[in-house]
Amino acid sequence: MAEGIYSTGSTTGVYARNRFGRKLLRTTTIIGSSCNADPEGEFSAKVNITGTGVVVSGVVNKQIEIIGYSLMASGASIVSIRSSGTDIFGPVSLAANGQINNTNISLKSNESEPIVIVSTSQLGGFVNYRLV
Numbered sequence: 001m002a003e004g005i006y007s008t009g010s011t012t013g014v015y016a017r018n019r020f021g022r023k024l025l026r027t028t029t030i031i032g033s034s035c036n037a038d039p040e041g042e043f044s045a046k047v048n049i050t051g052t053g054v055v056v057s058g059v060v061n062k063q064i065e066i067i068g069y070s071l072m073a074s075g076a077s078i079v080s081i082r083s084s085g086t087d088i089f090g091p092v093s094l095a096a097n098g099q100i101n102n103t104n105i106s107l108k109s110n111e112s113e114p115i116v117i118v119s120t121s122q123l124g125g126f127v128n129y130r131l132v
Contacts, residue, residue, distance in 0.1 A: 041130065042067065042128060042129070042130050043056075043128070043129055043130065043131075044126050044127070044128050044129075045115075045126065045127045045129065046125075046126055047069075047071060047117060047123060047124055047125045047126055047127060048123075048124050049117055049119060049122075049123050050119065050121065050122045050123070051118070051119065051120075052116060052117075052118045053116065053117055054114045054115070054116050055114075055115045055116065055117050055127055056109075056114060056115040056127065056129055057114050058109070058112050058113045058114040059112065059131055060112050061111060061112060062111065062112065062131040062132065063108045063109050063110070063111050063131070063132050064083075064108070064109040064113075064114070064115050064129050064130075064131060064132075065106055065107070065108045065109075065129060065130050065131070065132045066081070066089075066105060066106070066107040066108075066115065066127055066128070066129050067103075067105065067106060067128050067129060067130060068102060068103040068104070068105060068127070068128035069081075069100070069101065069102055069105070069125065069126065069127045069128065070099070070100075070101045070125045070126055071094075071099065071100050071101075071117075071123055071124070071125040072094075072097065072098070072099040072123070072124055072125050073094040073095075073096070073097070073098050073099075073119065073121050073122065073123050074096070074097065074121055074122035074123075074124070075096045075121035075122065076093075076094065076095055076096050076098075076120075076121065077093070077094045077098070077119050077120045077121040077123065078090075078091045078092070078093050078094075078119070078120045079091065079092050079094060079100070079117065079118070079119045079120075079123060080092070080117070080118045080119075081107060081115060081116070081117055081118075082115075082116045082117070082118060083108075083109035083110045083113045083114070083115060083116070084109075084110045084113045086110075088107045088108070088109070089107050096121075099125075103128075108132070115127065115129070
């Protein structure tokens with residue numbers, strides 16, 4: 001195989017792999033149909049909230065481990081990432097158009113609980129995670 005990222009589609013999901021065959025991302029929805037993929041690999045969740053919003057829904061008997069994020073506030077904001085109402089990250093103050101990024105982090109939710117982000121202004125970006 002030449003260098004690059006390759007994807008394969010099937011009725012159980014879409015996989016992206018690097019040239020070494022490492023699974024990079026797996027989605028559980030293909031346009032126009034739902035899939036019942038087992039929860040393994042790394043996922044990405046889009047963030048677009050004002051106030052409080054669930055970013056990753058809880059999965060029974062699993063923890064959600066955030067392994068990276070990139071968040072940007074449209075206005076001055078205080079941002080927290082929570083599980084079960086308890087901050088697992090933050091609060092962090094951001095200036096208008098302020099951004100925070102981290103691709104080398106491990107934040108875990110409580111078992112079976114969702115990841116919730118709280119922001120005092122419009123917040124966008126993404127969260128990379130896996131189920132453990």
